[in-house]
Amino acid sequence: MSLPTIGVTMGDAAGVGPEITVAALLDPEITSTCRAVVIGDTARLRRGAQALGLEAEFNEITDPNDARTEAGVINVINLGLIPEDLPFGELSAVAGDAAFQYIRVACELAEAGSIQAICTAPLNKSALHSAGHKYPGHTELLAELTNTEEVSMMLSTPKLRVIHVTTHIGLIDAIAKIEPGLVERTIRRGHAALRGAGITEPRIGVAAINPHAGENGLFGYDEEALKIAPAVDAARADGIDAEGPLPADTLFFLAGRGDYDLVVAQYHDQGHGPIKVLGIEAGVNITVGLPVPRTSVDHGTAFDIAGKGVVDTRSMVEAMRQAIVLAPVHA
Structure with missing residues (x-):
């Protein structure tokens, strides 16, 4: 079986994207388990490597099939959109447009079948908007x-x-x-994603909206009975191991x-x-429901550093690991 090809977007060039992209793609575990291709800017990635004190060979390509899988080599589809003098840590419409x-x-490479998953470094929503791309974030853009x-956002840490x-x-x-159909589709997308990641019988807990799951109508307007319970019942009828609606505070403790x-x-x-309490440093954002899996860091552009x-x-690094795990197996 060949290695999956992962498309890695560099994110906002004024943020930490260039640095974390280079670091992840020089990680020995990552280089040995996938063929990674960065869509970004070679010169900016080189500056990211310099900031971290890392050495890398940047291999510019136009086709992911030409990617090299040698240690220390970073394959780049270089769009060349970032000026050499673009400062780090400052909001920039140029960087926002480039991230878009x-x-x-x-996405074009994914639809063409050239990559089997996407891993994204963070973009800055204000920079994206200042460039004329009015999206709430990566998820809606993708x-x-x-x-x-319709897609769902999944967050993953080692504990939750x-x-x-x-x-x-x-x-x-x-x-x-929130309505029963949307809740049910979300349960089903989560169930399918976990099965795709190798969990054969996922155990799913569905949170309530109100404190104490509404306390039998004492809190709220019976949202649990009207909006959530029918979705859980429908999923269970199809053999999905789902429980709820459960009080959120108790559910998160149990999970x-x-x-x-x-x-x-x-x-x-x-x-x-x-x-974020349990582990933002190892958190991964996964978009479920796209034609290919997409993973990302669970932090922002960190302009201050x-x-x-x-x-x-x-x-x-963990986002890359998850992308590799979730990528469809290619013969």
Whole structure:
């Protein structure tokens, strides 16, 4: 079996993306288990390597099939969009547009079958918007570029995995958007993703919206019975091991000790808070439902430390590991 080809987008060039990308692609475990191709800017990656005190050979290619798999070699599809004098740590529309173009090219390569997974370094939403690309984040951008109607955000750490029913919308809007069909589809996407990662019978806990799961209607407006319970029942009827709606505070404790393989969170902060407490440095963001798996770090562009060689690179290494695990096996 051949190694999977992973497309790696460099992220915002003014942030820590160039540094963490180089560090991850020089990791011996990564270089021995995949063929990695960066979509980015060679000169900026070279500056990232210099900041970290690392040496690498940059192999510029146009076709992922031409990628080399030797230790110390970083394959780059060089779009050449970043000026040499672009400063680190400053908001830039040029960097925002470049980050968009890296994602666009990665999606084109994925749809052509040239790469089997995408791993993304962080982009900056304000820079993206200042360049005219009005997306809430990577997830929505990837969905549109791949013509995918609906995707889910999954966060993974060594102790906890969470998939979200809603993400980048206000809390009132999130509660309005939650309905049985969306909850059920989220459960099913999470179940399929975990099975694809080798967990044959995932145990899934589904969080409630209200404190104490509504306390039989005492809190809230019976959202648990109307919006969540029918979805859990439908999933269970198909043989999926799902339980809920469960009080979120108890559920996250149980999942953290290993009782569940996945928590279905109903809104952004319900899922993100516990994940970041348990291990943001090794956290991975996984987009579920795209034509190919996509993983990313669970942190931002870190403008305050960009270009200084002090960034923690563990999350990007783990994101690459997850992309390799999730990539379809190619003969």
